[in-house]
Amino acid sequence: MKFHKILGKCDPQIITEAEGMLSSTFTELAMGYKTKAFGSKLGGDVFLHQLISPLKHICDARGIEFDVECEKMHAEFEAENVPVEQRDAIIAALKKQFGNKLLYTAATNGSIFYWAPQFIIKQSKIGLRLIVGHEGWHSIYMHPSRRGSRNPALWNIAVDFKVNFTLMDDLRLRDFRHPEEVFQKELGDFITLKEYGGFLKDPFNPPAKLALWNPTLSMKHTMERMANPGYKNPDDKEPKSLYFAEPQLADDMKRPENIYDYLFNQIPKCSTCGKIGVWKKPEAYKKLEKQVKEMQADMKDHSNDAKH
Amino acid sequence: MSDIASDFNLQRINTKEYADNLKATIDFGGNLLAIARRGTGKTSICRDVILGGKYKEVYVNLATKERPDLAGYPDFFNGKKDNFVNFLFPSMYRHLMEGDQPCIAVLDEVDKAETGLLSPLLEFIQERSIDGHKLKNLHAVVMMGNLPSEGGTRPPAPLLDRTEKFLVEINPEHWLEWAGTSGLIHPSIAAYITDNLHDLSGDVDQGENYSDRSPRGWHNASKLITFGERKGWHPTMMMHKVAACVGRKVGIKYSAFFEHYQVLLPVVEKIMKGEKVQEFSQFENTKKLVVCMILCSRYARMLDEIKDKAGDNFRNIIMPDDVKDAGKYVSKFLLNIDPEMALISIRGQLGAKRVLDHNLTDDENWDRILTELLAKIG
Numbered sequence: 001m002k003f004h005k006i007l008g009k010c011d012p013q014i015i016t017e018a019e020g021m022l023s024s025t026f027t028e029l030a031m032g033y034k035t036k037a038f039g040s041k042l043g044g045d046v047f048l049h050q051l052i053s054p055l056k057h058i059c060d061a062r063g064i065e066f067d068v069e070c071e072k073m074h075a076e077f078e079a080e081n082v083p084v085e086q087r088d089a090i091i092a093a094l095k096k097q098f099g100n101k102l103l104y105t106a107a108t109n110g111s112i113f114y115w116a117p118q119f120i121i122k123q124s125k126i127g128l129r130l131i132v133g134h135e136g137w138h139s140i141y142m143h144p145s146r147r148g149s150r151n152p153a154l155w156n157i158a159v160d161f162k163v164n165f166t167l168m169d170d171l172r173l174r175d176f177r178h179p180e181e182v183f184q185k186e187l188g189d190f191i192t193l194k195e196y197g198g199f200l201k202d203p204f205n206p207p208a209k210l211a212l213w214n215p216t217l218s219m220k221h222t223m224e225r226m227a228n229p230g231y232k233n234p235d236d237k238e239p240k241s242l243y244f245a246e247p248q249l250a251d252d253m254k255r256p257e258n259i260y261d262y263l264f265n266q267i268p269k270c271s272t273c274g275k276i277g278v279w280k281k282p283e284a285y286k287k288l289e290k291q292v293k294e295m296q297a298d299m300k301d302h303s304n305d306a307k308h
Numbered sequence: 309m310s311d312i313a314s315d316f317n318l319q320r321i322n323t324k325e326y327a328d329n330l331k332a333t334i335d336f337g338g339n340l341l342a343i344a345r346r347g348t349g350k351t352s353i354c355r356d357v358i359l360g361g362k363y364k365e366v367y368v369n370l371a372t373k374e375r376p377d378l379a380g381y382p383d384f385f386n387g388k389k390d391n392f393v394n395f396l397f398p399s400m401y402r403h404l405m406e407g408d409q410p411c412i413a414v415l416d417e418v419d420k421a422e423t424g425l426l427s428p429l430l431e432f433i434q435e436r437s438i439d440g441h442k443l444k445n446l447h448a449v450v451m452m453g454n455l456p457s458e459g460g461t462r463p464p465a466p467l468l469d470r471t472e473k474f475l476v477e478i479n480p481e482h483w484l485e486w487a488g489t490s491g492l493i494h495p496s497i498a499a500y501i502t503d504n505l506h507d508l509s510g511d512v513d514q515g516e517n518y519s520d521r522s523p524r525g526w527h528n529a530s531k532l533i534t535f536g537e538r539k540g541w542h543p544t545m546m547m548h549k550v551a552a553c554v555g556r557k558v559g560i561k562y563s564a565f566f567e568h569y570q571v572l573l574p575v576v577e578k579i580m581k582g583e584k585v586q587e588f589s590q591f592e593n594t595k596k597l598v599v600c601m602i603l604c605s606r607y608a609r610m611l612d613e614i615k616d617k618a619g620d621n622f623r624n625i626i627m628p629d630d631v632k633d634a635g636k637y638v639s640k641f642l643l644n645i646d647p648e649m650a651l652i653s654i655r656g657q658l659g660a661k662r663v664l665d666h667n668l669t670d671d672e673n674w675d676r677i678l679t680e681l682l683a684k685i686g
Binding site: 030031032033034043044045046047048049137140141142162166169170173174254255256 | 567591593647
């Protein structure tokens with residue numbers, strides 16, 4: 001397997017390694033279901049192989065290139081003591097140059113597969129096999145063409161629940177007694193449908209796994225950063241992989257349309273205008289929000305004074 | 309399918325055209341040289357054509373012949389005292405000289421013939437005689453050879469001048485047609501080639517490989533697995549045999565297909581007959597999906613047959629019982645599986661047009677399944 005195209009720049013060694021690992025996974029898929037002597041030892045899946053292997057595979061290294069550029073810029077920001085707002089504007093402009101949507105994992109539109117090489121090379125054999133299967137199932141279920149007018153981000157999460165359920169179900173059918181443990185061990189931790197539904201209902205009181213997504217916590221970090229431009233969020237150091245997966249999808253939740261509806265209905269709406277995403281903000285958050293706004297106003301004034 | 313880099317300034321024809329040309333040349337009483345890749349079926353097609361006519365085949369493998377084998381042996385040891393030597397002809401000439409049945413000489417491996425054979429061959433082909441002795445029954449000459457990349461050499465120009473020359477290329481569709489009518493190809497191989505037309509023949513230049521796919525290789529593999537199935541060979545052994553005939557790489561691909569053929573098709577058959585299939589729930593997910601797709605594809609084919617037979621009037625035709633039953637069983641089955649699999653199979657294999665054309669929603673099961681499945685598609 002050779003990538004059809006390489007987007008962005010990175011160490012060629014990483015690309016070669018990613019190609020090699022994907023090739024091994026594709027070869028393994030080409031074997032019979034019961035041929036468990038190769039690679040991940042899960043057994044082949046000729047249907048997935050036929051579906052994935054002949055299509056276009058693009059290596060998307062723009063995320064790596066962007067990160068390298070960002071790191072250089074941060075060093076310059078520190079050296080020149082650039083204010084936070086200016087930093088954010090420069091980084092946003094840089095991101096725009098890279099097309100805004102940066103890929104750090106893998107993706108497909110049903111006919112082309114995109115692979116972030118740094119993500120591929122850090123996977124175990126089973127992990128990569130599951131990721132290739134994940135992309136394959138997205139393609140099989142024709143999810144991109146079924147979105148319609150639904151919210152793209154929420155739709156993608158809904159189909160992730162379905163696809164990861166299919167992967168776990170497949171592990172179960174391949175004689176793994178605890179597929180959710182294999183998934184966790186080889187890929188990473190996952191959020192269940194109920195947990196994510198709970199988060200959408202009230203993000204200010206998230207389930208333990210999603211504590212880091214609490215807007216109050218994010219606001220705290222924003223404030224810290226405004227006070228100290230060099231501040232680095234300690235949680236950003238080692239971002240944990242969190243997947244949207246449900247080991248036991250109920251029968252009525254086996255269609256992503258239904259999962260989407262369920263999740264969408266968890267999001268509170270304004271009782272008068274019907275606007276979605278109207279959450280009741282806790283006092284602590286409101287207080288932080290007010291402080292951040294004041295700091296922003298101060299900074300703006302300071303910046304205007306400097307201009308005069 | 310044409311992956312032969314050079315056509316050697318030869319007229320290209322496919323295997324069906326080759327058969328047609330052979331018939332015409334034999335009818336005319338001419339000479340024809342067919343150059344083709346190994347295993348294209350040059351010889352077997354030629355034999356089929358000859359068998360279909362009133363002619364007798366006289367087969368000569370030129371790669372095994374020396375000059376006396378064509379021109380005759382001096383008769384030194386007949387015990388008679390004479391100042392002259394007579395020549396004895398090889399027995400193959402008997403049919404060409406005696407009796408009155410017209411014969412077709414099939415000269416195989418012309419590209420590997422020794423140069424010493426050229427002169428007698430020229431006379432044989434041009435004059436229909438050997439050393440001046442008329443071959444009165446020789447009606448037509450068909451010669452065959454391989455491409456230079458497969459170890460053949462170009463036959464000498466004087467010989468080429470005396471014959472029609474064609475570059476015969478395998479056409480997978482014709483090969484499949486032949487496979488279907490001859491019954492010589494194992495159904496799993498015919499099904500595999502249908503899905504993988506390019507796997508019928510390998511690269512012209514085999515490089516350092518000892519084994520590669522070819523129509524003859526598949527034919528040999530067919531013979532082996534047909535025999536193996538009868539004798540109860542272990543599937544692994546059968547897969548080894550196939551890989552040994554057509555090469556390891558394609559052998560691996562085929563073995564995965566064979567697994568489908570062996571495991572999935574019986575399940576599909578059962579569902580189509582309304583029987584219970586408990587093994588389905590134990591299948592891996594993609595296997596389940598393939599079963600659903602085959603089911604929908606088969607049902608779609610049944611519906612298409614009604615349309616093909618009845619033409620534009622098909623809406624007024626009462627659906628035959630077997631199609632009605634199949635529709636009932638398939639829809640009932642699809643209602644009870646993962647709705648995503650049902651949706652993909654119906655959408656991909658059956659299609660909205662067939663649903664509307666054949667008013668499938670009039671049927672309670674199909675109506676339920678389609679309403680449930682398709683209602684929310686954006």
